[in-house]
Amino acid sequence: MFGLAFLVWWLVPDPPPPVATVACHVEITGMPVALMRHHRLVVGADDERPLERRMTLDVGDEALRLRVLGLRYHGDRWVSRQECEAAPRVVLPVQPLPARVVFPCPPRGLTVACPGCPGEAGTRVYLAEELPPVDMDAWSREVTLVLRAPGYHRQELRVELHPGPNSVHVELEAL
Secondary structure: OHHHHHHHHHHOOOOOOOOOOEEEEEEEEOOOHHHHHHEEEEEOOOEEEEOOOEEEEEEOOOOEEEEEEEOOEEEEEEEOHHHHHHOOOEEEEOEEOOEEEEOOOOOOOOEEEOOOOOHHHHOOEEEHHHOOOEOOOOOOEEEEEEEEOOOEOOEEEEEEEOOEEEEOOOOOOEO
């Protein structure tokens, strides 16, 4: 019995030594700290964590993918062991998502123009439900929306848009 156990022990290979990791100090830039609690950090394939401005992660020999996910901002980059060893901190920049505008309970046939909007949203008049997303480069952008609907007076409405979903309530005056 002892001889068989010894033979099995001798034939079973030793487990590989654990991969040494290095502490990687990551700093999130490009978004207000107050919004971080509404976003999450995905480390690797599926390790989700609360997002903080600065955090320390363990990085092994394989590069590690970091993604910031949420309704208003996103970021995506890979970090390697060599980067983490070479620098005191690694920066993960995030960008604001385009602003999407919805008009709850709009008058029938509502059209919207956004003459000062960047990109496709500023190019022509759209049906309210077809207004394309507005490109954002900061936490907010003030725009003027020109609203029209059959049977109502035209209205110009100044609104402050934020990255991600925005709801604009419309009350047009009847003709």
